Amino acid sequence: MTIADETIDYIGILAKLELSDEEKEQAKKDMSTMLEYVSKLNELDTEGVDPMSHTFDVHNVFREDIVTNGDDRANMILNAPESKDGCYKVPKTFG
């Protein structure tokens, strides 16, 4: 299965990755292998089988609307690469 150059470029844009030419070639090979592996599924006859979105036959897993979490900011903010004034600090972003 061959992957077109435009496809790799487009996926690069969506994933916000800047790929070098060598990386693009490598990505094409990797993706091609993955797609071939998954394409095995296309050989199956799925006539009359309902699409499923989950591997387990469970539904209606709910929580009641009750507050269970308190203020854990001191711990949570440790996950931030940088922080300031109790906020996660990120490169300047415009909406």
Add this chain to the structure above:
Amino acid sequence: MSKVYETVIGLEVHVELATKTKIFCGCSTEFGGAPNTHTCPVCTGMPGSLPVLNKGVVEKAIAVGLATNCTITQNCKFDRKNYFYPDNPQNYQISQLYYPICRNGKVEIEVNGQKKEIGIHEIHMEEDAGKLVHDACDGASLVDYNRSGVPLIEIVSEPDMRSAEEVIAYLDKLRLIIQYLGASDCKLNEGSMRADVNLSVCEVGAKEFGTRTEMKNLNSFKAIARAIENERERQIALIEDGKEVVQETRRWDDTKGYSYAMRSKEDAQDYRYFPDPDLVSIQISDAWIEEIRGKQPELRAEKQARYKEEYDIPEYDIDILTSSKKMADLFEETIALGAAPKKVSNWLMVETMRLLKEHEMEADELAFSATNLAKLIQLVESKAINGTVAKEVFEKVFAEDIDPEKYVEEHGLKTVNDEGALRKVVEEVIAANPQSVADYRNGKEKAIGFLVGQTMKAMKGKADPGSVNQMLKELL
């Protein structure tokens, strides 16, 4: 001859649901907490964390769907909408694309006496994003995830509206339905209700709609009306110039009164939706739907009919009293405390409406208690204070929710019911105004008004005008 254009408008309305916790975690949804104090690994998108759906969100979404005549999707699911933005910590938003919880609804609106149905294409559940604050001093952005994961429903209308008036009537209708259900407070200015306007223009009678744009950042009914007018003119100007309308998202700047494109065409949105594998499907049984239908509170139309029957007040007054859930609640609570419905209605219709207008406030922002309004009405009924004093005291109730009994006591505003004291003042007024006295005796009935006024002034307003009038007539 210039061409005649028609404006075609559809709305995407986001409403923040009034649940206590977020949609997928047990963090509080309370407004105004210090940044990131209502967060956990789930709502900050930490790897390995798993979402668990809040049952209250599903119930509120179903309630809104039923009240807007939708069909409930009895087997519904969540999907991931993929995009990168710092306010979206998972790099995807959990939303519903393939099986939204409600479909094919409609509401009826009325504009200038004309009734019209607006179709609702679908209502889906999703999570809100965090908030970005730009830090001017070191060129960075700061993120607060307190709003991240707050439950939203998005109500997508059919392109059935043709004017700003219809759009506002539709939004008002949705707001009232959702407020009465208790599903959200629907405040446009605070962002708990947000509307995006999809608008296109075409020549009247054209077979196809024109290219539409989507307008964001509309924070008031006034902004919506202005943005619609502006966008209509902009699109017509493009068409008249032989140019094309570009399908794009635009952002409205209400202070400057114009909109600008938010994203360029090249930056096409490709959200790559797929079913969220961390969440199982939701099966909504007939019994569950009926249970929610059974719990539906009294909606506006039912309330209006009941007021008419129970309280015998004019239809116009009923319309205003029920035009906000807050006002209707105040009305009913004050009556429950023993005040006469007509008196309560009168205070709300006249003084409350006057002060709302004066302070440029919405009825939803009313902050005084039924208890204090009931006390004030009681003070007037028992003639402890007169009408003029009552209005002054009410301004204090309106602004600060003061206790009128205490206030009247502390400021010595009680009407003087001491007949001896009143008689003395009336006698002085008669002696000091011989001309008016003569006029009155010569048949000029109106002259007594002046004498009442003089007496009230001498009593510093603390007399009952009825008693003064009676006393004057007696002594003359």
